[in-house]
Amino acid sequence: MKTKFPIHTTLSADAIKVLERYEKELGAKNVVLEKALLNLDNTRFKAKLDTQNIDRLIKRVDSGIPGLDDFLEGGYPKGFAVVVTGPPGTGKTTFSMQFLMEGVKNGERCIFFSFEERAQQLVQHFMRFGWDVGKYIDDGYLEIFGISMLTSEEMMEIIDSHKPDRVVFDSLNVISAPGDFRTSTSWRAVHRLLKKNLITSILVTEKSHGIDMKQFDEFDFLGDGIIFLDFIQTNDIDTTPMPVMSVQKMRATKVDHTPQPFRFTNTGIAKYRALSNPSQILQDKIAKRRSERLSHVSSDEV
Ligand SMILES: Nc1ncnc2c1ncn2[C@@H]1O[C@H](COP(=O)(O)OP(=O)(O)OP(=O)(O)O)[C@@H](O)[C@H]1O
Numbered sequence: 261m262k263t264k265f266p267i268h269t270t271l272s273a274d275a276i277k278v279l280e281r282y283e284k285e286l287g288a289k290n291v292v293l294e295k296a297l298l299n300l301d302n303t304r305f306k307a308k309l310d311t312q313n314i315d316r317l318i319k320r321v322d323s324g325i326p327g328l329d330d331f332l333e334g335g336y337p338k339g340f341a342v343v344v345t346g347p348p349g350t351g352k353t354t355f356s357m358q359f360l361m362e363g364v365k366n367g368e369r370c371i372f373f374s375f376e377e378r379a380q381q382l383v384q385h386f387m388r389f390g391w392d393v394g395k396y397i398d399d400g401y402l403e404i405f406g407i408s409m410l411t412s413e414e415m416m417e418i419i420d421s422h423k424p425d426r427v428v429f430d431s432l433n434v435i436s437a438p439g440d441f442r443t444s445t446s447w448r449a450v451h452r453l454l455k456k457n458l459i460t461s462i463l464v465t466e467k468s469h470g471i472d473m474k475q476f477d478e479f480d481f482l483g484d485g486i487i488f489l490d491f492i493q494t495n496d497i498d499t500t501p502m503p504v505m506s507v508q509k510m511r512a513t514k515v516d517h518t519p520q521p522f523r524f525t526n527t528g529i530a531k532y533r534a535l536s537n538p539s540q541i542l543q544d545k546i547a548k549r550r551s552e553r554l555s556h557v558s559s560d561e562v
């Protein structure tokens with residue numbers, strides 16, 4: 261059936277009810293009232309964003325990893341959630357704690373939520389690098405929650421009361437499958453709290469494949485940045501694989517994606533300088549590993 265007056269699709273249901281009532285009484289379309297209601301509705305959905313006072317300069321946070329900040333225009337953008345990912349034993353936990361140690365050294369407050377290691381085991385691990393973890397815990401700068409069974413509400417309470425600048429979650433795979441995580445309302449609440457308070461965070465995630473596989477999961481899309489850690493065998497004679505890191509993405513940043521070698525030292529993760537052109541060697545090795553894997557897959561398919 262044809263309606264007497266046009267349908268006002270851009271108005272809310274309540275506004276349409278008001279408009280229809282007056283139009284029925286007047287027996288004609290009420291353009292003035294419709295305009296007024298539209299204006300009211302527009303302001304209802306406008307975000308309170310003060311574009312005049314947005315700081316154009318993105319503040320950067322030191323990663324704590326020697327050399328890495330040079331590939332990121334000076335560090336992680338403040339308030340970003342950075343996914344640190346890779347296969348088992350590639351240094352994800354060490355990398356993340358070193359990020360917190362950089363913070364506490366500068367008087368920032370930090371929290372480490374581990375979902376798979378005991379706090380004592382973590383502290384022992386970190387103390388081997390000479391990091392004075394106990395002192396920072398005693399002084400109130402650092403909180404470590406081991407084998408955490410905390411709910412998202414409890415984590416939010418802790419974040420609210422400790423007011424950290426940096427937080428690590430190690431690892432998200434323990435809390436949820438990648439597919440469910442990004443859309444879970446409880447995680448979105450944590451994520452929102454971190455963003456609201458400009459807390460820079462590391463989200464550790466696990467990969468069952470190396471850097472040569474171009475495969476991403478839902479965690480990778482959720483993060484503002486992705487740093488992939490892996491081991492690459494660079495030398496056919498010396499079979500010891502070399503740890504490498506590669507920045508796969510960092511929003512709002514001009515990124516140098518070339519993989520960089522690093523090493524574990526007595527003081528934590530350090531830059532590796534022994535190769536004359538490490539990036540080229542690593543890129544060649546990664547490409548080789550990828551083509552070997554692809555030819556392996558296609559021969560399996562025959
Ligand atoms: N004090 C140390 N000196 C040298 N290397 C170390 C030291 N402590 C740990 N490592 C190396 O660091 C790597 C593991 O570090 P880490 O626990 O950070 O990795 P991870 O990626 O978090 O592992 P997982 O996947 O099991 O959680 C290992 O390869 C280990 O040999």
Ligand SMILES: [Mg+2]
Nearest residue numbers: 352353354430
């Ligand atoms: Mg770990």
